[in-house]
Amino acid sequence: MRHSKSSSSSSSTLVCDNDDRSSSAAVLREMAREQSLVTQLRALVLPALQLAGGERAQVVAQMFDCILDCSAKAIAELKLLRLDRSRADDAPPPPPAVVVVDDKRRVRKIFSGDGDNAKPNRQQRKRRRLADDSVTLETPVPHYDGHQWRKYGQKPINNATHPRSYYKCTYKQEQDCRATKTVQQYREDGGTDDPAMYTVVYYGQHTCNPAGNDAGAAVVKTESTGGLSGGGGADTDELSRSDSQCSNISVTCTSVVVHPHQRTPSIQSNNCEQLGTSSDLTNVEVNTYDQLYDVATFSPFDLDTDWAIDAHGHGLLKYGDW
DNA sequence: AAAATTTGACCAAG
């Protein structure tokens, strides 16, 4: 292999795997397309099954969820692999981190390096947000994603009319599940044709197994949509019966656009064609049918509400073009 | 009483 660019720079890491990168980008695109198609199929098939009645709809819904969950995980793994690879190209691996709890100030500090002169590591504290892949979706129903979340913060955001709410997985403590998400309303409720819309960003993969907890799977707490600060809100406990191998109704890919948010800071534009391949990924679309997908997911137990949403004209929303 | 949310403070990144 050779440098594809003969420049004054002698960074040998750039030789790397342009081929690998572009082929994995292609794989990602195909998988994203597959997800989109499955989602579309689901939105078509489930309503018909539900109208026909019978338990088959539930089984089919679970199977769809499993398929979508599998491909979502595969996509996430692939993206992580790509991310790891680009990191390995840029920087030596960091020394192992040590988490220390400062009891006095009740602040958790993350230290790195070898014991003696260990200092709080600035970069590590926000590393997850900046570097991890995230999945961004836009949906009128930000809370129906099949996972249980606990709100841990809310912040007003610059130039935004609505605050951003921060959630972590309910099972973070028990099962060390690192998944978090943020929810922020970006559009006012303009009536039935124009529902309030939210941007939901998921960080990290769920490693929890809600079925292992007595609460059962997939109970989602909602907030009142009039504002993100509402206390309480309606539960959707009925959703929690799902005992297949895919015990959690994993529909986190409710919709729209994946923004990998992966930053490879040291790869600048002068760093050859890699930019082309990596930017391929920054707008991989995954699921483009958010509202219908949401409706289909939850309609088995709440037909009135969900079909009302559908009847109000939320058809298939397509973002971008394939 | 337990669980969940709110809220202000702390801290890292830019």
Added chain:
DNA sequence: CTTGGTCAAATTTT
């Protein structure tokens, strides 16, 4: 200094 992410005490809800 400003902004946004996280923590945990205080408060509210269940």
